[in-house]
Amino acid sequence: MTPETSIYLHIPFCKHRCAYCDFNTYANQEDSIPAYVNALIKEIQFVGKQTNKTNQTSSTIKTIFFGGGTPSLLSSGQFDSILSALFSSFNISPNAEITIEANPGTVSPQKLDSIRKAGINRISFGVQSANTEELKMLEREHNFFDVIEAVSSARKAGFDNLNLDLIYGLPEQTLSTWQTTVKRILDLSPEHISAYALTLEHGTPFGKWAEKGLLPLPNPDLAADMYEWTCEYLAETGYTQYEISNWALKEERGKKKEYYCQHNLQYWKSLPYLGLGAGAHGYINGIRYSNVLRIKTYIERLSDSQFPNLEYPLSSATVNHKKQNVQENMSDYMLNNLRLVEVGVAESDFHLRFGSGLLDVYQKEIDELIKKNLLERNAGSYRLTKQGRLLANQVFLQFV
Ligand code: SF4
Structure with missing residues (x-):
């Protein structure tokens, strides 16, 4: 049986490019939004048709994620058109989690109201x-x-599944300013919190300033203190840490369900997803692929009404694709699943997926990580220790 699938849609527009950002996004290109939305709809319809043709009809879409960029720059009408193309092209679960990333200040109460009515049921604010x-x-x-204001308008519009994104380890940030940030966002009672350490990406203004010594570099020890404090404080306030950088409420807080991000769980469990839009990545049937980055080229590639004969799940926007071998799939599986700090990698699931025993493949690496206190065994699974969460990159290197 084809496993449930997810869809990621990339919206590569921002009002302004933030100094630390290395995402595939462009400022001052809003004039291209209408043409981009038309191109995206064509890609949805094309891949949807291929999905049906190639016997993938039993595959239900369980999550849809509008990421960016700033998806909230699209109008309500544009969301309606994209969602209607998705619903007519794919078999979407009636309970699908449909998320939009939004920047506070780009969402009016009216827009929130209309996108909620259109079926978007989760919102992630970049705080x-x-x-x-x-x-x-x-x-x-x-x-x-x-x-x-954005959170209050989202609540009024009926959003009851809200994520707030945070960054710590900023230059000149103190433990105290970080603690205040966490406490202030808790006042807004989000169902989900993501907190990522700042990374200085090559080619970004932050990266360039740091190379020239113009940016007071984040102190790694202080960033580690911030992370450890966050893990403890969020646990005390009722949030479950289910991934290295992600926390969510569960039923015990009187909420009606568990608020783990189902879309990201699809990635972390190495399950299939389609990537649509400029620069989007996908992974399905063992094929990893990515689309052309530039908005203009993406629109041009989708402009032909006749599409070439392409292997599922590729479209004319695809620029890279590779059928992965078993070793690559196993390595990806380890890197993704180890991020899930509660469960980690379950021996039974690994066997089900690959037909081989986890220890038959990775005994040496696992033993070494246990010896270093970076990995621990827990009821048939291997997961990161507290120390392992701080040094996750070292752990992942063992499986690359
Ligand atoms: S709003 Fe987000 S995606 Fe856009 S430039 Fe800033 S960090 Fe990057």
Whole structure:
């Protein structure tokens, strides 16, 4: 049976490019949004047809994720058109989790109301910090009052599954300003929190300034203290850490369900997903593929009404694809599943997936990591220890 699938749609537009960002996104290109949406709809319809042709009809779409960029720059009408193309091209589960990433300050109460009515049922706000100076340094365009307003409007529109994204380990950030940020976002009672350490990406203004010594580099020890404090504090306040950088409420807080991000779980469990839009990545039937990055080229590639004969799940926007071998699939599986700090890698699931015993393949690596106190065995699974969460990259290197 074909496993349930997810769909990621990339919306590569931002009002302004933040100094630390290395995502595939472009500022001052909003004029291209209508043509981009038309191209995206064509790609949805083409891949949808291929899905049906290639006997994938039993595969239900369990999650849809609009990521960016800033998807909230699209109008309600544009979301309606994309969603209607998705629903007529794919077999979408009636309970599908449908998420949109949004920047506070780009969502009016009216827009939130209409996208909620159109079926989007989860919203992820890029908050990053509650501190005005830190937001300025990151070149974010919003302030914390915009966050409060956006969250309150989202609640009024009926969103009951809300994520707030944060970044820690910022230059000149103190433990105290970080603690204040976490406490202030808890006042907004999000169902889900993501907190990622700042990474200085090559080619970004932050990366260039750091190379020239112009940016006070984040202190790794302080960033580790921030992470450890966050894990403890969020646990005390009722949030379950289910992934290295992600926390969610569960039923015990009087909420009606578990609020783990189902879309990201699909990635972390190495399950299939389609990637649509400029620069989107996908992984399905053992094929990893990615689309052309530039908006203009993406639109041009989708402009022909006649599509070439392409292997599922590729479209004319695809620029790279590779059928992975078993070793590559196993390695990806380890890197993804080890991120899940509660369960880790279950021996039974590994065997089900690959027909080989986990220890037959990775005994040496696992023994070494257990010896270093980076991995632990727990009821038929191997998962990161507290120390392993801090040094996850070292753990992952063992399986590359
Ligand atoms: S809003 Fe997000 S995607 Fe856009 S430039 Fe800033 S960090 Fe990057």
